[in-house]
Amino acid sequence: MKKNLIPAIRLTLVMLILCVGIYSGIVWLIAQVTPNYGKGKMVQDKNGKTYYANIGQKFDSDMYFNSRPSAVDYNASGSGGSNKGPNNPELLKDVQERVDLFKAKNPGEEVPVEMVTASGSGLDPDISVAAANAQINRIARARHIMPGELKRLVQQHTAQGAFGPAKINVLKLNIALDGVKR
Structure with a gap:
């Protein structure tokens, strides 16, 4: 079980960083160059x-x-x-x-x-x-x-x-x- 649990946790953390952190940051940056800053x-x-x-x-x-x-x-x-x-x-x-x-x-x-x-x-x-x-x-x-x-x-x-x-x-x-x- 330990053999599968550690990679699953790592993958979850990597996807969390990618999907929540980096993706949200990119969308926010794009909004900053649009009229009214995306608002x-x-x-x-x-x-x-x-x-x-x-x-x-x-x-x-x-x-x-x-x-x-x-x-x-x-x-x-x-x-x-x-x-x-x-x-x-x-x-x-x-x-x-x-x-x-x-x-x-x-x-x-x-x-x-x-x-x-x-x-x-x-x-x-x-x-x-x-x-x-x-x-x-x-x-x-x-x-x-x-x-x-x-x-x-x-x-x-x-x-x-x-x-x-x-x-x-x-x-x-x-x-x-x-x-x-x-």
Whole structure:
């Protein structure tokens, strides 16, 4: 038994040093050369309140661009999807309710898929340009703002990444929306 126990303890210590010490140190060093030192992107609203821009926030008021649904109720400590398959009756019911709500709030607009389905993480902070444009008339009515002004605001906050379609950070867009004069 001693013949196997000593090498097992040595291997455990070596792996502990490698996996806990060295690996964690490398990840920490990489974080130090990223923006905000790996702590996430922070933004402030006009009242000085600070938010994480890279974590989805809940916006469901008619006065704001609505965010994507979240399977984890926007709880960053429990990131994840619903794990319900495409034929799950509960998921289909939830999506249909979201479609009906979107159509009621935004009559005559196409329903963008990301406005009725949650992302894989449940914390997606972005929506597509089409999803933002589909909400412009509702927000214009609620805030008494010309739709053209909101379209310009959407264009200003559209970001084209290296991969994938153009997207808009809902939190940043809504903070800018609060700055628009009525």
